[in-house]
Amino acid sequence: MAVRNRRRSAARKRREQRLKAGLIGGGGCLVLLVFFWQIIWPYVVAGSALVGGGAGGWWLWRVNRLVKKRDQRWRREEAVLAGRRSLAKVDAMSGGEFEDFVVELCRRDGCTEVRRVGGSHDDGADVLGRLPDGRRMVIQCKRYSPRSRIPSREIRDLLGSRVHFKADVAVFVTTTYFTGPSERTAVQNGVIAVHRDHLGLWNNGASLLSLGEVNGAGQGDRRHRTRRKETYE
Known part of the structure; x- marks a missing residue:
């Protein structure tokens, strides 16, 4: 003890x-x-200023980093949500919502300057922008019933819009299918015809440019390909 x-x-x-x-x-x-x-005292003040400036710079860098991370996470989540939209949900959209949906897909694929221009005086265009390679594009969007068909005159209207807006590429996006003549008109004139089958591929992750490689293909099964030309021309 x-x-x-x-x-x-x-x-x-x-x-x-x-x-x-x-x-x-x-x-x-x-x-x-x-x-x-x-x-x-001048050295004390200078040292305090350096310490304060360093602390402030570190704080701004950290805030900027957090903001960028949150923005990237938000964009990833939005891309996932867009990819999970079924065609049934797309069918339930209004015309304006469908145009916004197409804008989202374009931006997801790296297109720039993408904006909606649809309206009563849209000159045959619903969306304008630039492809990832810089070419100007004009897009016409038609949210129709899957039982409807896109006639040739609507493709011709889009061709006029391509000239009017001085676009390099014209894209026609629809929730339905094209008639035989309208599909041929699109392919022969370099219009990317995104019908219902291709829209499903685009929604699930395929890029817009990749759809150009299968332009004119698809169009559903044999039943979908049976059309009454005199009805739609």
């Missing part, structure tokens, strides 16, 4: 000695600071 008491006493004395040394050192620094304040 006596040995333990002596150890505690020695430890307490060491703590007291360190405390006294700290107080003396702190007091000495304070005295020197006051005495030499006229000399060192």
